[in-house]
Amino acid sequence: MAKREDDPTAERMFDADRQNPLPAEDYGAVRERPSLLSSSLVGSTNRGRVVQALFDRGPSSRAELARLAGVNRTTISGIVQPLLDQQFLVEGEPVPAGEVGGKPARPLWFSPQARPICGILLMPEEVRSCLVSLEGKIDAEHREPLPAHPSGPAEITERLTACVARTLASARRRPLGLGVAVGGMVDTNRRNIIAVNLAPVLAGYPIGEILAGRFGLPVQIDHHPRALLVGDRWFGKGRGMRNFAVVYTGEVLGGALHLDGHLYRGVSGAGGELGHTFVQVDGDVCYCGRRGCWETIATLGWLRRRAAAAGLPEPGAIDSRRLVALAEAGRPGAAELLDTYARNVAVGIANLQQTVAPNFFILHGDVVGGGKRMVDAIAAHVRRLVPSRPGGEVSFDTGDTEDRAALLGAAGLVLSDLLHFPL
Ligand SMILES: [Zn+2]
Structure with missing residues (x-):
């Protein structure tokens, strides 16, 4: 009988434990079970390092991977061969070995046939789902609007599972898992949503348990800005970086930190509420009920109020892209507002830099639409606010387009877990 691609026992990509879905709450416990402190864990740790090196460096030979992962040639063969057999990796065309001679090397890379x-x-208004290949290609994308006033959680579950089911129907092989980026507060250990602004029905929603129960696949969830960071780490400009931070601006403001090679989450995912760090004692009231949060001065709500006060056209529709266009057209007041907005974004970034010095910031969301002019303005303010240090240059870049970044990040959550990537 032909091997069935959807048979969970047919493929042993990673730990056998992971092939059998467990109640969502149990996933955290699995990682710490004493039985995993065995030689099989050492094996999978090395495998995780090899796969991670491949993500960080791109297509690489066995010899390069062995060196990068710190394992010997025998170990590398023992790791690579099963991954080739399972079509996780493929070998490329031989590359001449160069001046040093020796056998031509065949670079390894992720197979387009991999699971x-x-x-x-x-998000409060809609759910999106897609398939992500290990090369970071997005496929089978579906969207489902969420009702503004749902009758209860069951209605959310219906829309959510319908959307995911449509995506999964396109998968040629059983997916490695489901990764969920949530636009709200989450408990990453219990895989529950704590609260989503504008969608009170999602408070306490056990999304991990619901998806694992319905689809029989491992589920990872995290807060949207942290998913952006994970996406950058695996598929974007954070590849191979030991330290960087992500800052997302738009209707809300959030961020995440990757420090010493680890995504920093805080206890149960409670860290990283950067939008609600305080930048103005006695400042404006935030929707969280407190005053002077970073979010009150560096989001679109602030920008639109100020655009109205400055007499700019269509202030209710203004964003970084339009503001830069108005400034470049010489519209009175636009360049000044752009500079103040950039400074407001920079203030929180400067605080982060002073606290943990990630030195590299990837900007996502609205400010990306403002292009180089907006990013340069933010960077200039940060450099003005943070004392310079030799070798401590602060640099900036922009993330993938908003549509792609969050979905890649959601998929990256699963990858981090499969590779035992440290939290
Ligand atoms: Zn707040």
């Missing part, structure tokens, strides 16, 4: 990951983005 995909299902990335899901849950």
